[in-house]
Amino acid sequence: MRALRYHGPGDIRLEDVDEPEVGPGQVKLRIAYNGICGSDLHEYYTGPTMVPVSAPNPVTGVQAPVVIGHECGGTVVAVGEGVNDVTPGTLVAVEPIQRCGRCRECVAGRYNLCSRMAAFGYTTGYGGLAEYTVVDRVMVHPLPVGFSEQQSAVIEPLAVAYHAARRAEVLAGQTVVVHGAGPVGLGTALTARHFGAEVIVVDPSPNRRALVEALGGTTVLDPGDGDLVAAIRDLTDGRGAEASIDAAGAASALRVAVESTAKEGSIVLVGVHHKPLELAAAPLMMGEIDVRFSMTYRGDFPLVIEAMAAGAYPLDGWVSTVPIGDAVEKGFEALRNGGAMKILVDPAA
Ligand SMILES: [Zn+2]
Ligand SMILES: [Zn+2]
Structure with missing residues (x-):
């Protein structure tokens, strides 16, 4: 599949990589869109801050190059063993915090403060700027019928x-x-x-x-x-x-x-x-x-989805799209030059 991989500052490449395989408790998605975030710009122009470039990440063992991108939504194409509450064909938004689920903060529900957190799109290897990805079931939020693919990708920054x-x-x-x-x-x-x-x-x-x-x-x-x-x-x-x-x-x-x-x-x-x-x-x-x-989110995705269904977040005028092949030139560069608000990358285009 096609994927944008971060090798180091100033070095993001469109590459052909193996599709990730779905494991127990996970879901595999075909990415609809992935938005470029200010944090991605930092990583590209002044990083590395998040991506483990010189040594593997201590939690995930992952080291650059990694598929970047963390603001995404997509359609479920496969589910792993033990996942029976989400079915292929469902449009979902990805909540990119990969939590440990066991630390003091996770047990208390404060998973945004997890001390062994991994960041999808930075430290997990597979991110959203690719045709497919795999995440834990707990990281996807099924969307109501009628939600668009563009909406699925802006729920993360809205959270x-x-x-x-x-x-x-x-x-x-x-x-x-x-x-x-x-x-x-x-x-x-x-x-x-x-x-x-x-x-x-x-x-x-x-x-x-x-x-x-x-x-x-x-x-x-x-x-x-x-x-x-x-x-x-x-x-x-x-x-x-x-x-x-x-x-x-x-x-x-x-x-x-x-x-x-x-x-x-x-x-x-x-x-x-x-x-x-x-x-x-x-x-x-x-x-x-x-x-x-305020640090990212916890429990906010369902609330954003509810508010979005009620019409709280019109996308008019602030969301645009680019094909994955133009993501650096017309995405990262355009955002850096201040000419755009939210650019969604289409991995299929
Ligand atoms: Zn972001
Ligand atoms: Zn934790």
């Missing part, structure tokens, strides 16, 4: 967003500011809107602001347009937002969040910061504002 919105404990009628309108920021805004919150989205890119605006239901602000803290306070009768979500991983977003979050509100960091954080402690302490982090 990241959904978890962040849950961490913010957003209630109907409250105001949420989302800093950064990449796919996760956009997903967080749509989730908060689905929860009944008033949503303000902040992003410096005119393209992204236009895109969010076109989806409707949110107020969009340009951080370069005057005093952002004052603008957020104006929109909230002076009190600030009950939740501020940093989906940008930007120090400037955090500075604004500290000054524009309501008393007893929360600041949730879902964007990745590569430098130590600088937070002004006084306003956080004076307002008893919680600062929290």
Whole structure:
């Protein structure tokens, strides 16, 4: 089968590799689409961070080259021994956390914090940027009839967003500011809107602001347009937002969040910061504002699927597709240059 394998930074190759074989407790999928993620760009341009290149991964024993890609959906084509609750022909979304199931965190249901976790698409050998893959049954979520193949592949980034919105404990009628309108920021805004919150989205890119605006239901602000803290306070009768979500991983977003979050509100960091954080402690302490982090997801996939079935996540304007042969040139490069939001790779095209 055709697969995109990561050999090292700047070195992803379209190769012909053996199809993975389904083992006990596993399912084999024909991949419909696999989205390219910001983490994949990091791995390609500045990695390796996740892929074990110089030594095997201690949990899986896998070493580069690996088939990358972790945002995917597909159709079940075979099931392994012991799997009797999902049948071939079913469209599923893949939840790419391969958990140990036995550690303290897994036993408590906090599998996103598993200490012996493997990451599908980085440390498991077979990822989503291929014609076929194999995963544990627990990692697939069957989708309702009527879901499209494109929808199956965006559920993963939306689950990241959904978890962040849950961490913010957003209630109907409250105001949420989302800093950064990449796919996760956009997903967080749509989730908060689905929860009944008033949503303000902040992003410096005119393209992204236009895109969010076109989806409707949110107020969009340009951080370069005057005093952002004052603008957020104006929109909230002076009190600030009950939740501020940093989906940008930007120090400037955090500075604004500290000054524009309501008393007893929360600041949730879902964007990745590569430098130590600088937070002004006084306003956080004076307002008893919680600062929290959000790490991937746990239990969020079924909730995203339910919200998606209710129409919470229109794909208009922010999702496009490329054939697998063009994934680096028209996928990775286009995302790096800021010309696209979410690019889904079609392994069959
Ligand atoms: Zn991702
Ligand atoms: Zn575990």
